[in-house]
Amino acid sequence: MDSKAPDQAYHFHVMRRAIDLIDRGDEALPLDRLAGEMGMSAAHFQRLFSAWVGVSPKRYQQYLTLGHAKTLLANRFTTLEVADAAGLTGTGRLHDLFLRWEAMSPGEFARQGEGLTIYHGWFESPFGDTLAMGTDKGLCVLAFTEECGRDAAFDDLSGRWPRASHEHAPERIAAWVSAAFAGKGQASLHMIGAPFQIKVWEALLQVPTGHVTTYSEIAQAIGSPRAVRAVGTAVGRNPVSFLIPCHRALRKSGALGGYHWGLPVKRAMLAWESARAEV
Known part of the structure; x- marks a missing residue:
């Protein structure tokens, strides 16, 4: 790092x-x-x-x-168009960072990581202690542990793919993690999720740094306008926080909504991005 x-x-x-x-x-x-x-x-x-x-x-x-989220919603609200999965390469830019995206097939996901080796390590980031996991194809986890602790974060994420082989090998993923937080270079993503979740995460990649959207807008963008609650659940299950910017999803009222790694971390991310967007 x-x-x-x-x-x-x-x-x-x-x-x-x-x-x-x-x-x-x-x-x-x-x-x-x-x-x-x-x-x-x-x-x-x-x-x-x-x-x-x-x-x-x-x-x-x-x-x-706490009112900053409402200000963002009023002034930097992004109306999402339907995400074009074939065109995702290059749409998830974080400063000069280029993301290469690859998702598991539904069949691979259903096997719960069987036959897959997932490397993990602990890293320091602008938002505190961070758990990262990745395969040979790219990062599949960025988790922020300041609120929940290391053990809870690791049990949560590793438990999502119980049949995978989990290996402590931070050197295998360090370059991707460094690129993610430096905003330079390339961070490859290997997304492991159900088809509906993947659609939601694809839509989140369309939200620019320093802007926000709502759960209902995401539901509209993926062609499921009535699935707002399911969208909220999928946003909360995003395993690659920050790079797939679930922190930019707010409630329609402007309230922060939930955040898997704690609302203080979500507020910190929104504040950090807003400040940098105006420098």
Whole structure:
């Protein structure tokens, strides 16, 4: 991983504490007070946030507020068109990152990973401790463990493909993980899911960085307008978080909805992307 990764994880931990502080009050905290609550000088706290996300702590607080999701929905809402599965190569861009997508056939999925070797490892990311898994074809898991812990995350994801052989070999997938968070290079994806889930995940790839959509729009995009609840379930089952941006799916009201790895992580991702989109 990039040498900056430990710093990124540290920044996330600080920001995660900032979310808790912001949620306790009814107004933005002055820089001196926020830094003091973190046990830091104002200058150090300002440098830390500016280096991580590119904006001041004051500006970043605006992105972390619970109302920010509604602002995104009002100003950066993306109406999805029907996803063209044949044209997915190149539509899932994250900055300069190029995603090559491959999905298991329904038959392969039904075999629950039988005959498949899945490599895994633990990595630092801008959003804290991260579990990554992948096959020889690409990443099949990015999971953020700050809220649920390593054991729960590993049991959850490995349990989805109980007949696969799981091998701790972070070096086999490290380049893809590094590309995912650096936003440069290529991160290949090997998606393992039911056909309906794959359709939903394909649609999520159409949502640009810094924008959001709704569960109902995704349902419309995949040709199942009444399947909003099923769409929400499929979004929550997305195994490759961040790269397949399930965090960009909101409720029609502008509420965040759920997030498999914890709402603080979802809020952090939306804030991080919004800030970078405006730098």
